[in-house]
Amino acid sequence: MDNWKDYKKVFWILAAPGTFWLLLFFVIPLAFLFIMSFGGKAIVNGEVSITDYAYFTGFENYLRSVEPLYLQIMWKSIWISALATILCLVTAYPIAFGICFAPARWKPILLLLVVLPFWINLLIRTYALIAVFRTQGYVNLTLSVVGLGPYEMLYNDFAVIFGLVYVYMPFMVLPLYATIERLDKSFLEASLDLGATQFTTFKNVTIPLTMPGIITGVILVFIPCLGSFLTPALLGGANAIMIGNVIERQFKAANDWPFGAAISFMLMFATFAALMIRAFVAKRSAGVDV
Amino acid sequence: MVATLKPGQGPLDYASRLWLKILFGVIYVMLYIPIITLIAFSFNTDKRGVVWRGFTLDNYVKAWNNDALIEAMTNSLMIAFIATIFATVIGAMVALMLWRFKFPFKGSYEAFMGLPIVIPEICMGVALLLFFNFSGMMTAVIAMPWPLNLANIIIAHIAFCFPFVTVVVRSRLVGFNRQLEEASKDLGATEWQTFWNVIVPFMMPGLIAGALLAFTLSLDDFVITFFTSGPETVTFPVKVYSLVRRGVSPEINAASTVLIAITVVATIIAMKLQAPEKSGH
Amino acid sequence: MSEQIVSIRNVSRRYPGGVTAVDDVSLDIAQNEFFALLGPSGCGKTTLLRMISGLDTPTEGQIMIGGQDMALTPPNLRPTNMVFQSYAVFPHMTVEQNVGYGLKVTGVEASEIKRRTAEALEMVKLSHLAARKPDQMSGGQRQRVALARALVKRPKVLLLDEPLSALDAKLRDGMRLELTRLQETVGITFIIVTHDQDEALSMASRIAVMDKGAIQQIATPSELYEQPRTRFVADFIGKVNLIDAAVLGQKGGKVSCLAQGLGNMEVGCEKSTGDKATIAIRPEKLKISVSEPKGAGLVKTKGTIRDVAYYGDTSHIVADIGEGLDLSINVQNNSRTGGSGVERGQKVWVHFDPADALLLTE
Numbered sequence: 022m023d024n025w026k027d028y029k030k031v032f033w034i035l036a037a038p039g040t041f042w043l044l045l046f047f048v049i050p051l052a053f054l055f056i057m058s059f060g061g062k063a064i065v066n067g068e069v070s071i072t073d074y075a076y077f078t079g080f081e082n083y084l085r086s087v088e089p090l091y092l093q094i095m096w097k098s099i100w101i102s103a104l105a106t107i108l109c110l111v112t113a114y115p116i117a118f119g120i121c122f123a124p125a126r127w128k129p130i131l132l133l134l135v136v137l138p139f140w141i142n143l144l145i146r147t148y149a150l151i152a153v154f155r156t157q158g159y160v161n162l163t164l165s166v167v168g169l170g171p172y173e174m175l176y177n178d179f180a181v182i183f184g185l186v187y188v189y190m191p192f193m194v195l196p197l198y199a200t201i202e203r204l205d206k207s208f209l210e211a212s213l214d215l216g217a218t219q220f221t222t223f224k225n226v227t228i229p230l231t232m233p234g235i236i237t238g239v240i241l242v243f244i245p246c247l248g249s250f251l252t253p254a255l256l257g258g259a260n261a262i263m264i265g266n267v268i269e270r271q272f273k274a275a276n277d278w279p280f281g282a283a284i285s286f287m288l289m290f291a292t293f294a295a296l297m298i299r300a301f302v303a304k305r306s307a308g309v310d311v
Numbered sequence: 312m313v314a315t316l317k318p319g320q321g322p323l324d325y326a327s328r329l330w331l332k333i334l335f336g337v338i339y340v341m342l343y344i345p346i347i348t349l350i351a352f353s354f355n356t357d358k359r360g361v362v363w364r365g366f367t368l369d370n371y372v373k374a375w376n377n378d379a380l381i382e383a384m385t386n387s388l389m390i391a392f393i394a395t396i397f398a399t400v401i402g403a404m405v406a407l408m409l410w411r412f413k414f415p416f417k418g419s420y421e422a423f424m425g426l427p428i429v430i431p432e433i434c435m436g437v438a439l440l441l442f443f444n445f446s447g448m449m450t451a452v453i454a455m456p457w458p459l460n461l462a463n464i465i466i467a468h469i470a471f472c473f474p475f476v477t478v479v480v481r482s483r484l485v486g487f488n489r490q491l492e493e494a495s496k497d498l499g500a501t502e503w504q505t506f507w508n509v510i511v512p513f514m515m516p517g518l519i520a521g522a523l524l525a526f527t528l529s530l531d532d533f534v535i536t537f538f539t540s541g542p543e544t545v546t547f548p549v550k551v552y553s554l555v556r557r558g559v560s561p562e563i564n565a566a567s568t569v570l571i572a573i574t575v576v577a578t579i580i581a582m583k584l585q586a587p588e589k590s591g592h
Numbered sequence: 593m594s595e596q597i598v599s600i601r602n603v604s605r606r607y608p609g610g611v612t613a614v615d616d617v618s619l620d621i622a623q624n625e626f627f628a629l630l631g632p633s634g635c636g637k638t639t640l641l642r643m644i645s646g647l648d649t650p651t652e653g654q655i656m657i658g659g660q661d662m663a664l665t666p667p668n669l670r671p672t673n674m675v676f677q678s679y680a681v682f683p684h685m686t687v688e689q690n691v692g693y694g695l696k697v698t699g700v701e702a703s704e705i706k707r708r709t710a711e712a713l714e715m716v717k718l719s720h721l722a723a724r725k726p727d728q729m730s731g732g733q734r735q736r737v738a739l740a741r742a743l744v745k746r747p748k749v750l751l752l753d754e755p756l757s758a759l760d761a762k763l764r765d766g767m768r769l770e771l772t773r774l775q776e777t778v779g780i781t782f783i784i785v786t787h788d789q790d791e792a793l794s795m796a797s798r799i800a801v802m803d804k805g806a807i808q809q810i811a812t813p814s815e816l817y818e819q820p821r822t823r824f825v826a827d828f829i830g831k832v833n834l835i836d837a838a839v840l841g842q843k844g845g846k847v848s849c850l851a852q853g854l855g856n857m858e859v860g861c862e863k864s865t866g867d868k869a870t871i872a873i874r875p876e877k878l879k880i881s882v883s884e885p886k887g888a889g890l891v892k893t894k895g896t897i898r899d900v901a902y903y904g905d906t907s908h909i910v911a912d913i914g915e916g917l918d919l920s921i922n923v924q925n926n927s928r929t930g931g932s933g934v935e936r937g938q939k940v941w942v943h944f945d946p947a948d949a950l951l952l953t954e
Contacts, residue, residue: 025414035408038401039424039473046470047427047435050442054434057441115334122325131335133582138342140578142531144548145567148555149345152352155559159348190342206323210647211680213322213667215694215745225697229684248431250534255555265433272437272538282441285434292431315664319605319651321642322666 058082058282074279082283091267095287098263101178101253102246105185109193109242110235112186117197117234118227121204132198139191147255150184151175176258184252189245193238200234201227233303240299244292264288350571353564370565380566383550389458390536390546391529394468398525401469402476403518407510409477410484427471428478436538439467443539453541460544467539468529475528476521483517516584523581527574596620596656597748597781598644603653603663605639605805613639614650615805621749621798626775626782628796632828633787636805638753641785645751646670658748673742674751677758679734681726687713687737688722694745712744715774732763743778752784756791768795789829793817801825817874823952826872833878833919835871837951847951853917857891861951870952875922877948880909880934885943892943895919897934907932911942 025032061078085091120131138146153159154174161171174180208230212222228235250265257263264284271281316322325331353371357364374380405424409417427435443449443463452462487510495505533548540549547570554563598621605614614636621627629637642648643655646667655663662670673694682690692709700708713719716736726734735755742750755771756764772795775782786792792799793813801808801816801824809821820826823834837851847861851871859871879885885892895911898918902925909921909932919942923932934940 022413023411025412028412032408032412032414035404035411039405039408039477042401042470042473043423043427046439046442046466050435050438053441053445054438112338115331116338119325119331119335122323124326127326134339135342137575137578138346140527140574141346141571142533142548142567142574144531144533144551144555145349145570146346148551148559148563148567149349151555152349152559152564153345159344187342187345205678205680207676207678207680208682209323210667211674211676211682211741212693212697214645214647214672214674215697215741216668217693217697218668219322221697225693226682230682244429244431248433250433251552255552265431268433268437272440278441281437285431285437288431289434292429296429316646316649316666318649318664319607321648322646 054282054285057279058286060279060282062277062279078279082280083287085280086283086287091284094262094267095264095291098247098265099291101182101263102185102243102249105182105189105246106193106239106243108182108186109190110239113190113193113197113238114235117194117201120194120198121201132194135194136191143188143251146188147184147252150180150187151255154180154183175256178257178260180256181253181263184256185246185249188252189242192241192245196234196237196241197231198234200231200237204230236299236302240295244295247291247295248288346571349564350568353561353568355561355564357561370561371569374562374565374569377562379545380547380550380562383545383547384566384569386458386461386544387530387547390461390464390468391526393458393461394465394472394529395522395526397465397469398472398476398529399518399522402473402521402525403480403514405473405477406480406484406517410481410487424474424477427474432471432532432534433538435467435471436535439463439470439535440538449541453543460541463539463541464536464544464546467535468532471532471535472525472528476525479521479524480514480517483514483520487513520581520584523577523584527577530570530574595623597623597625597658598783599654599656600640600644601654601656603640603643603650603655605636605643605648606651612805614643616653617802617805617807618653619800619807619810621781621783624779624781626772626795626797627784628792628799629783629785629802630789630792630799630828631787631802631808635802637785637787637802640802641674641751641753641783644749644783645672645674647674671748672751673745673747673749674753675735675738675742675755677754679731679738679758681734681737681741683726685725686722687718687724687726687729690726690737691741691744694741708744709740712740715743715777716740731758731760732767735759735767739774743774743780747780749781749783752782754786755784756786756788764791771795793829801828803828818950820872820950820952823870823872826870826950826952831875831920831922833873833875834952835873835917837869837871839867839869849951851891853913853915854891854893857946857949859946859949859951861953866953872950872952873944873948875908875920876906878919878921878942878944880911880921880923880932881941881943882934882938884941889946890943891946891949892941895940895942897936897938897940900932900934900936902932909934911940913942 056076057074059077059079059082060074061081062074086095116135120128120135123131151158155161156171156173156175158174160174165171204227208226209222212226213219217225247263248265249263250269253263253266254269257266265288268281268284268288271277271284275281317327320327352363354366354368355363356367356369409421409424414420443452448463453460455462491509491513492505495509496502500508531548532546533552536546537549537552540546545553547566551563551567554560600617600619603614603617604612606612617636617640629640631637639648643650643663644657646662646665646669650663653663654661658671682693685693688709691712692705695705695708710719710722713722716739718733718736718740721729721733726737729737735758752771756767759767768791771782771784784792784796793816796813798810798812799816800810803824809816809825811819811821816825816829820829820832826832827834835851835854837849840848840850840856842848842861845860846858847869848856848858849869849871850856854871857871893913895913897909898912899910901908905925907923907925909923911919911921913919921942925932
């Protein structure tokens with residue numbers, strides 16, 4: 022690797038466009054959002070203005086965001102995301118495990134089949150779920166043949182969780198597959214040989230040794246779940262809204278941008294907290310990374 | 312725990328375990344049933360799309376004749392096309408810079424480049440909404456003729472696509488053998504000739520894979536576009552969103568099927584290019 | 593037969609693709625033996641070992657361990673323990689936890705685990721490293737952990753899969769001695785898999801040589817070296833000169849034959865032979881002299897020295913005896929000056945006692 026000082030011109034030419042773009046169209050907008058999060062509706066001629074904003078009105082937006090109503094939504098977003106992440110983990114683990122132990126010629130195909138839906142438009146996949154689960158959907162149609170239903174399966178928390186699992190599963194399978202594939206199978210053999218059953222081997226050896234992949238997968242699924250907007254908007258009912266929907270509402274229907282900005286930052290803080298937990302755990306389990 | 316093993320089947324021979332096969336079957340079916348039914352019912356004659364009544368291409372014709380849908384699709388493709396070009400060039404330049412040079416605060420700079428990847432999309436969306444509004448770009452750009460009125464969306468798409476291109480291209484560059492470069496210079500080529508004749512061809516699979524990734528990401532994006540588009544500049548996902556809120560229709564199925572076909576083809580090309588046997592070590 | 597601890601009966605391991613890794617193998621291993629499975633890579637020795645451990649299962653045949661057919665018993669229910677080629681020491685556990693693992697998962701009491709673990713670590717001289725994690729240890733130390741971890745279970749049979757292959761040359765010699773010592777102290781049957789003949793010859797009490805999934809010969813190290821039964825075994829164990837020969841006649845325990853480049857000779861052989869055979873003679877059993885050697889019944893031929901390689905204690909010489917035939921000869925360098933006493937291009941006599949040669953019919 023060369024020192025940048027030896028090729029200053031080349032260095033700047035290569036660095037400039039990307040840095041400029043990210044500063045202008047990412048950092049500055051986020052700065053706008055940050056400033057806005059402390060703002061409020063301006064008072065013009067003694068009346069609350071609809072179009073103008075005051076720069077700094079204190080921390081009231083943040084204080085509002087921790088009011089029970091919003092705290093409850095935040096909390097709900099967290100547990101819906103957590104539940105979806107856990108469900109993702111328990112379905113993705115056997116899948117990743119199975120792919121690793123599948124015959125070599127099947128591996129790429131099985132892996133491609135898991136990853137492919139990830140490339141298909143999120144909106145289309147969510148729409149496809151609606152078509153399957155709505156009252157006149159195929160699931161209810163099938164149930165009606167055996168004389169059951171129709172059940173309302175959409176527009177509730179269950180639908181949101183199922184949708185999130187469906188949509189983010191590939192994010193979980195890939196890191197799990199990568200770590201299980203790298204895992205030296207003789208660790209599992211040694212455990213069995215030493216008298217452990219398949220189950221104890223899984224618990225005492227496989228899980229601890231694939232922990233880095235589990236953590237990565239959990240973070241990769243949890244973060245987008247927490248910030249999701251589309252899935253709860255389409256699959257969730259009035260009660261199934263998540264933090265993303267609250268933000269959207271502030272910027273569209275409610276037109277309370279400063280408050281929306283404050284909640285956006287709350288969401289970002291939560292995201293960074295999750296990332297930091299991951300970095301922390303990764304550091305602690307660094308010796309385990311095999 | 313099985314008390315005995317089967318002949319010729321070791322204890323780690325999970326692939327031949329029935330329960331795992333069944334589980335695989337169930338999960339794969341769950342993953343694909345929604346998509347497959349969506350595609351299948353785009354060919355259905357039944358208007359409500361519930362019962363199979365017969366094969367038809369009517370839905371595709373209807374989608375084709377739906378001006379709003381076509382316009383949204385055209386916008387989407389135009390945005391993805393332009394954003395991909397910019398994102399690929401910018402992303403590749405950053406990748407080259409990160410691969411080639413060491414400089415102070417490099418770790419922080421890399422983390423900074425990764426921010427658009429980790430930050431919740433909706434936060435980026437609303438931040439850009441604010442930015443475009445307060446800088447006056449929202450009103451100014453929307454008033455421009457097509458395709459210039461898509462500029463805001465394109466700018467936003469470049470911003471979240473190029474860091475992904477950087478990641479892909481950089482991972483390709485890591486495999487580059489610097490001796491090739493030295494050999495080229497030893498044979499009398501200038502730095503610039505070496506760059507074009509040795510490094511760029513080596514980067515090419517990474518560039519194409521990165522470009523295809525940027526293209527699908529842009530084509531797929533709903534959240535950021537949702538906040539940065541005006542009433543005249545609707546993209547396909549945004550249009551579908553508004554239609555879906557009103558209900559399910561075979562027309563959407565048809566249009567979605569077309570988009571699925573585009574992305575699946577792009578993905579398979581990208582994967583072929585990234586396959587290890589093509590990396591030319 | 594009661595003292596046979598492992599008894600393998602007509603075991604085969606065939607894969608669905610049509611590959612046969614182990615082909616109709618039968619062998620008995622007695623209590624307290626140090627048994628080696630020796631062969632080139634891909635000969636099926638590791639597969640056989642894994643089938644004894646239960647990590648693989650035969651498609652046909654029986655594997656009796658302690659008098660019970662365990663061919664299809666899962667590994668955790670077998671009285672065998674394995675030292676893996678990669679050692680497979682769990683990286684997320686300390687040395688102590690590693691060694692105690694096999695006891696813990698089988699429900700042994702905590703105090704008992706502690707006592708036996710300490711004992712096992714003492715045995716492999718690792719007591720001072722009990723709290724270490726494997727990533728802070730050398731390859732040799734990790735191997736001792738693997739050994740202690742297997743021995744602490746007090747298995748009837750200890751299986752070792754290429755245990756020395758990952759160690760460097762110096763450590764390997766030390767470990768070889770240590771394994772032999774350990775086997776004598778614990779009195780457990782050891783079965784070792786190796787592709788290194790030196791390892792097998794120096795450690796094992798009996799060796800099974802395998803090739804292409806089948807057993808070529810089972811014998812003690814010296815028998816194997818001096819009485820190889822097949823061309824493969826003779827060639828695989830140590831260096832050997834193999835010379836094609838035509839059988840002329842057979843009477844008593846002697847076969848007279850015409851060996852390529854060497855002329856007529858009589859070699860001892862009990863079995864009846866066809867008309868083609870191979871004469872095998874070890875390099876150290878060949879001798880060189882400048883003048884024609886005298887002595888009744890010596891086989892001798894003229895040759896030209898093609899190459900002399902000096903190895904300190906010995907010199908390895910290649911002599912061309914005509915008809916495109918090269919012989920390898922090892923000479924002891926018995927005096928400080930002069931070395932082997934011959935140089936390249938020199939014309940010499942090569943001779944040997946036919947009693948030192950062996951007639952191979954397979």
